[in-house]
Amino acid sequence: MPRFMGFVRMEEGIGMPPQSLFDAMDVYIGEQAAKGVFLDGGGLYGTEDAVNFVVRGGEVSRVDGPYAEGKEVVGGWSIMQFDSLEDAVAEQEKFAQLHAEHWPEVTVVATLRQISDGPEAPGD
Known part of the structure; x- marks a missing residue:
């Protein structure tokens, strides 16, 4: 069964x-978990404590948050x-x-992305 990351x-x-979104998400995720669709997930804290390791030109550098250049951040997964x-797209x-x-x-x-289990293309 294909897996996806949202x-x-x-x-x-x-x-x-708003609390109404938290309440609606609790119901929705509960239904999806009961069907065996939702496997794991959660919200993320802000970027103030985030750490990026950037590989450029064969060198690794550490960049600590917050990141002023990023307007949008991943808030949940x-x-x-x-x-x-x-089915994944509809949900x-x-x-x-x-x-x-x-x-x-x-x-x-x-955003919805299919998780790769190997070198094949999606749908293989």
Whole structure:
């Protein structure tokens, strides 16, 4: 069964989501977990304590947050499994719709990517 990773990107420092979004997400994630779709996930703290290791020209350098150059940051993630890409896309749209309904004043980008189990292309 194909696995997918979902990311939620949004502007940093915009405040906490409304309680209604937390409540709706609890219900949605509970339903997805009961179906065996939602495997793991969670929210992320801000970039103030983030650490990047940048590899450039064969050298590794450490860059500590916060990152002034980043307007959008990943604020949450999930690992899910679906029978098909079409099912995964449909559920990611429902997930995005929860944000539109409960936090309409914020721009959120909900990204879905298939997890690779090897060198093959998606759908192989």
